[in-house]
Amino acid sequence: MAADSALLLGLVEEFVTGQQDSKAEETATGVKNGQFTILQLVEALGLSLTSSEPQTRGRGVQLLSQVLQQCYGNLQESEVEVLVTFYENRLKDHYVIMPHVLEGLKALTKCLVLPPGSAVSILKSVFQDAHVQSLMLAQRSCVYCILINLMDSREEELKGLGSDFVFGFVQSMDGERDPRNLLLAFQIARKIITQGYEMGKFTEEFFEVTSCYFPIDFTPPPNDPHGITQEELILSLRAVLTGSQRFAEYLLPLIVEKLDSDVQSAKVDSLQTLAACGSLYGHKELSEFLPGLWSSLRREVFQTASEKVETAGLSAVSALVASLSRSVLSSDSEDVLHVFLDLILKDCLHHLAEPDLKLVWPSAKILQAASNASYRASLKVMSAVMPSLLEQYNTQTQVSRERQHPDNVLVEFQKPLCSAVFSALAESSAGLQITATRLLTSLGKQSGEVSNDVPLLLLLLVKSVLANHFCSLSSSLAVMECCGALAYIYPEAFAMRMVPRLKEAIFSAVRRRCVTALASVSSQPSLVQESVPVLLQILTSAHTGMGNSFSSDEVTSVCHSLQRIAEQAGQDPEVGQIFHDIVIPRLLGLAIQAALQGETLSHWPAHQVHYASLMASRAVRLFLDGDVSFLPENAFPSNLQLLKVNSCYQTRTVCLLMACVCSLPRSVEIPEVDRLLVELEELSFTCLHPFSYTSAAKCFAGLINKRPEGRTIKTLLLRYHPLSTSLTDKLFSLLGDSELASHAADGFYLLMSDSPDVLNRGCHANVRIMYRQRFFAENSAKLVQSFNSARKAAYLKALSHMVNNLPKQVQLTELPALLPLLLEALSCPDQGVQLSTLSCLQPVLLDPPAALTTQLDGLVARLLALNSSPSMKVRIASLRCILALSHLPDHLVLPFRAKILQALAVPLDDKKRLVRKEAVLARGEWFLLGNPGR
Amino acid sequence: MSGGTRLENANPLVFQRSGERLLTATDEDENVADPIDDREIFDILIRTVLSQSINDPEHPLSLEELNVVEQLRVNVNDQDSTVAVEFTPTIPHCSMATLIGLSIKVKLLRSLPGRFKIDVHITPGTHASEDAVNKQLADKERVAAALENSQLLEVVNQCLSSRAISGE
Numbered sequence A: 001m002a003a004d005s006a007l008l009l010g011l012v013e014e015f016v017t018g019q020q021d022s023k024a025e026e027t028a029t030g031v032k033n034g035q036f037t038i039l040q041l042v043e044a045l046g047l048s049l050t051s052s053e054p055q056t057r058g059r060g061v062q063l064l065s066q067v068l069q070q071c072y073g074n075l076q077e078s079e080v081e082v083l084v085t086f087y088e089n090r091l092k093d094h095y096v097i098m099p100h101v102l103e104g105l106k107a108l109t110k111c112l113v114l115p116p117g118s119a120v121s122i123l124k125s126v127f128q129d130a131h132v133q134s135l136m137l138a139q140r141s142c143v144y145c146i147l148i149n150l151m152d153s154r155e156e157e158l159k160g161l162g163s164d165f166v167f168g169f170v171q172s173m174d175g176e177r178d179p180r181n182l183l184l185a186f187q188i189a190r191k192i193i194t195q196g197y198e199m200g201k202f203t204e205e206f207f208e209v210t211s212c213y214f215p216i217d218f219t220p221p222p223n224d225p226h227g228i229t230q231e232e233l234i235l236s237l238r239a240v241l242t243g244s245q246r247f248a249e250y251l252l253p254l255i256v257e258k259l260d261s262d263v264q265s266a267k268v269d270s271l272q273t274l275a276a277c278g279s280l281y282g283h284k285e286l287s288e289f290l291p292g293l294w295s296s297l298r299r300e301v302f303q304t305a306s307e308k309v310e311t312a313g314l315s316a317v318s319a320l321v322a323s324l325s326r327s328v329l330s331s332d333s334e335d336v337l338h339v340f341l342d343l344i345l346k347d348c349l350h351h352l353a354e355p356d357l358k359l360v361w362p363s364a365k366i367l368q369a370a371s372n373a374s375y376r377a378s379l380k381v382m383s384a385v386m387p388s389l390l391e392q393y394n395t396q397t398q399v400s401r402e403r404q405h406p407d408n409v410l411v412e413f414q415k416p417l418c419s420a421v422f423s424a425l426a427e428s429s430a431g432l433q434i435t436a437t438r439l440l441t442s443l444g445k446q447s448g449e450v451s452n453d454v455p456l457l458l459l460l461l462v463k464s465v466l467a468n469h470f471c472s473l474s475s476s477l478a479v480m481e482c483c484g485a486l487a488y489i490y491p492e493a494f495a496m497r498m499v500p501r502l503k504e505a506i507f508s509a510v511r512r513r514c515v516t517a518l519a520s521v522s523s524q525p526s527l528v529q530e531s532v533p534v535l536l537q538i539l540t541s542a543h544t545g546m547g548n549s550f551s552s553d554e555v556t557s558v559c560h561s562l563q564r565i566a567e568q569a570g571q572d573p574e575v576g577q578i579f580h581d582i583v584i585p586r587l588l589g590l591a592i593q594a595a596l597q598g599e600t601l602s603h604w605p606a607h608q609v610h611y612a613s614l615m616a617s618r619a620v621r622l623f624l625d626g627d628v629s630f631l632p633e634n635a636f637p638s639n640l641q642l643l644k645v646n647s648c649y650q651t652r653t654v655c656l657l658m659a660c661v662c663s664l665p666r667s668v669e670i671p672e673v674d675r676l677l678v679e680l681e682e683l684s685f686t687c688l689h690p691f692s693y694t695s696a697a698k699c700f701a702g703l704i705n706k707r708p709e710g711r712t713i714k715t716l717l718l719r720y721h722p723l724s725t726s727l728t729d730k731l732f733s734l735l736g737d738s739e740l741a742s743h744a745a746d747g748f749y750l751l752m753s754d755s756p757d758v759l760n761r762g763c764h765a766n767v768r769i770m771y772r773q774r775f776f777a778e779n780s781a782k783l784v785q786s787f788n789s790a791r792k793a794a795y796l797k798a799l800s801h802m803v804n805n806l807p808k809q810v811q812l813t814e815l816p817a818l819l820p821l822l823l824e825a826l827s828c829p830d831q832g833v834q835l836s837t838l839s840c841l842q843p844v845l846l847d848p849p850a851a852l853t854t855q856l857d858g859l860v861a862r863l864l865a866l867n868s869s870p871s872m873k874v875r876i877a878s879l880r881c882i883l884a885l886s887h888l889p890d891h892l893v894l895p896f897r898a899k900i901l902q903a904l905a906v907p908l909d910d911k912k913r914l915v916r917k918e919a920v921l922a923r924g925e926w927f928l929l930g931n932p933g934r
Numbered sequence B: 001m002s003g004g005t006r007l008e009n010a011n012p013l014v015f016q017r018s019g020e021r022l023l024t025a026t027d028e029d030e031n032v033a034d035p036i037d038d039r040e041i042f043d044i045l046i047r048t049v050l051s052q053s054i055n056d057p058e059h060p061l062s063l064e065e066l067n068v069v070e071q072l073r074v075n076v077n078d079q080d081s082t083v084a085v086e087f088t089p090t091i092p093h094c095s096m097a098t099l100i101g102l103s104i105k106v107k108l109l110r111s112l113p114g115r116f117k118i119d120v121h122i123t124p125g126t127h128a129s130e131d132a133v134n135k136q137l138a139d140k141e142r143v144a145a146a147l148e149n150s151q152l153l154e155v156v157n158q159c160l161s162s163r164a165i166s167g168e
Helices: A002-016 A022-033 A038-050 A054-074 A077-090 A098-109 A118-129 A137-153 A155-160 A163-173 A179-194 A200-211 A230-241 A245-259 A264-277 A283-303 A307-326 A336-352 A360-373 A375-395 A411-426 A430-445 A451-466 A473-489 A491-505 A511-521 A525-544 A552-569 A573-600 A606-626 A639-644 A654-662 A673-686 A690-706 A713-719 A723-736 A741-752 A771-788 A792-804 A808-826 A831-846 A856-866 A872-885 A890-904 A913-928 B038-046 B097-111 B130-138 B140-148 B150-160
Strands: B069-077 B082-087 B117-122
Touching: A002 A022, A002 A038, A002 A054, A022 A038, A022 A054, A038 A054, A038 A077, A054 A098, A077 A098, A077 A118, A098 A118, A098 A137, A118 A137, A118 A155, A118 A163, A137 A155, A137 A163, A137 A179, A163 A179, A163 A200, A179 A200, A179 A230, A200 A230, A200 A245, A230 A264, A245 A264, A245 A283, A264 A283, A264 A307, A283 A307, A283 A336, A283 A360, A307 A336, A307 A360, A307 A375, A336 A360, A336 A375, A360 A375, A473 A511, A491 A511, A491 A525, A511 A525, A808 A831, A808 A856, A831 A872, A856 A872, A856 A890, A872 A890, A872 A913, A890 A913, A913 B038, A913 B097, A913 B150, B038 B069, B038 B082, B038 B097, B082 B097, B097 B117, B097 B130, B097 B140, B097 B150, B117 B130, B130 B140, B140 B150
Parallel strands: B082 B117
Antiparallel strands: B069 B082
């Protein structure tokens, strides 16, 4: 024991007079181990604590505080009591000691065994003896922490202090400037409000001391280690200011005042704070200030140039209206909601009557915001707005104002609204029709509300589908969209009422629209069942020649519609079943029949077969995703013979075969696949008909791709198969050939681009990731190597095809090496190469790599030379590149300004308008370069 | 535009914008020469690219929407190399009339071949000090001198810059 106390004395001695800070740590460890007690430490400190030197006393207290910070959990209640009294006395001591005293108190307030009454006495002493705002930053933060600790653990005792606590806090934080401390202070203030501390007569002082920071303007210093943002401060202050209804009388005038500010962020903050008030305040708080608030809000929304302010203003209007609608009325007060809405209506309504003036839009937005806030508000706004809108609509039908109807609560106005929509649909203005159909769609989506009117609606839609005046593309598109959306909700009604009507009209003049409409409504199985037979019937009649009236375009659109239905159906097994049972057999049957009839079928052109095949492939994919057990063996045994016959009409059906076979998942085994491959190969090499042999080659490629072991290069490439290299080499050698070079170069395009019908992921093809990058990495070097040979043009073409299809990130990394070649390509006489290179350069110029800067001279010269190219497309592309150059950093491009401006004067007088247009754009930007006001 | 300042004309008439010029087959034909016409000049002033249209510094609306420039009031003769543009200030006392006229003139100078003679003036009877403004705009030396003034040039460039779309 004696040894221990000697040791302790030594530690204290070394810390206090020896100034060795590490000794505090050792002492704390000793106390934690139970080697010494706190009381022993105090005894050992005795001399230093009573020293006449403030520095020495400070050092002593510092040691004690540091130990306490680590050991406050081990203290006894009696010990805490003694220490609290000691520290409270020290608060009156010399200012040098103050920081350490506060540290100690902070540690003590964390004690769970703080004796009753100590919390109050600590606070009283702190408020009385420590003048907080004259302390240093760290000590102020210490005081706030003491407050927070005590509020957490001793809420009841503190509330016993009454409003004195709030007063003490107000005095301590008054004048605080550091953002870190402010966050703490706002946290305390928020607690005072939410935990219901008594504010009494200090409410206004409390509000003053916090609201003086509003609106917060804080820019964190660069490299701020504390990471405090303006946003954080704004939100925590807003939580305080909007936390209590008692602040309303002070806050609302403050907001009105701050809205007059010229600073945009201050306005936005004020408006957002106002919106936040909405959730707590009721009519009692708001009523007095409504006229003032409204006039500020109106000014902000009407006159602002900033979208942010406008949005914030509108949401504040919404919040106010919502809170007014919520509040319970007392029997003697008038309905403030109506008063406020009357104010709004008075100022906005007359603007609606002048639809050509600018203020009509903000007025409409305010009305929308108000009526979206609550049911009651929308009722009131609607009843005021609708008659005038309808009247206006009746008098001047040119401009559509329908967008002011909010999408909710329209029951009351169902009838007039519907009639407005009806008459709008009958109008000839396309814009009006579109708005009306959109409105109809949104009405329809409020399921339940229009369900009574569905028959009426449908009648209307049928009318508009069939009506001849729906000639503009966008309006008929809107109608179709509307049909699609509503059919999804009311499939029965559509099946019952719309499909039969369309069926009747299918042989009339507007049959193409009927077909599209059928496709767009077929989103539910029940509707598909109704509509698909109709479409098939058209195909049959077109095929048998009965409906000679069907043009090939129309048949194509039928196929297109079927394809769309298949796409819409997604994974729906029921629709898949319908396609499997009905559509595919019928289609195959028709196609084969048509093929056998040969040349007579002039109305069965190639592109239409193409559609059918796309459709079939989608359908097969769709169906098989759900059910792999289905094998299409029975579907095309006859196709195999078709492949042998050398009539191009029959071989065309090979694309149907391709569609079915190539979309199968890899796990499905295809019967007689070897024989099929042989025949396809033969066909693709012998047949002279281009459509047939490309289809055959595609089909072959598709099959190879899925073979367990194994145009064929692309297939192998996709799988990254070793064989592909040798085939690519073959292609390379072809590049050297004088006749085939150009075709071979185009071959690279085929290799690098995506093909929509076979060999994509959708068709279950085996596609390795990044095959393009790999191919590029392996082959670009070869291209560059052989570049110096005679066939420059072909190599450049191949290169630009390859680069064009690479993802941008890869392009950027490869560019430094390829840039000289691309520049070379620009001066190549082949226009195709020039165009392809320019289109590959332009996106790169928008975000240029460093390597480009050294080449700028050559690039500018070559681009300018291309301005006199005989091809307008090349001229346009090069002007676009020149425009892109103007966005490079000023110091790089300024040297070229004069030269380019002079050179661009020539294309300003180009004989083609499209070229002049690009020249004007580019020259305008180059003029601004390096000039004030850019 | 803050709440403190008041606009000269806070609630102007807004006019519908004309649609995009439709592409015709001859536009794509290499062998046909397209003469410079009224619509092309109008598009340069208003809709070359919407964001590049000259903005009235007072309103974040395009000059077309404010009806300051109309296609009707643009006259081009490609053969004689002359362009005449009349513009209409939103109100008879618009203080911006000279600036708008200057911006139009500068835009045309930069966008037309050098052979054109460019005449920009106020639609007769639409502005209080019409003659004075017209005289300023017609005086080559005064226009050149105005563009030497870097502050004025800055405002004009802001009107012509693609970045001067909103009132930020």
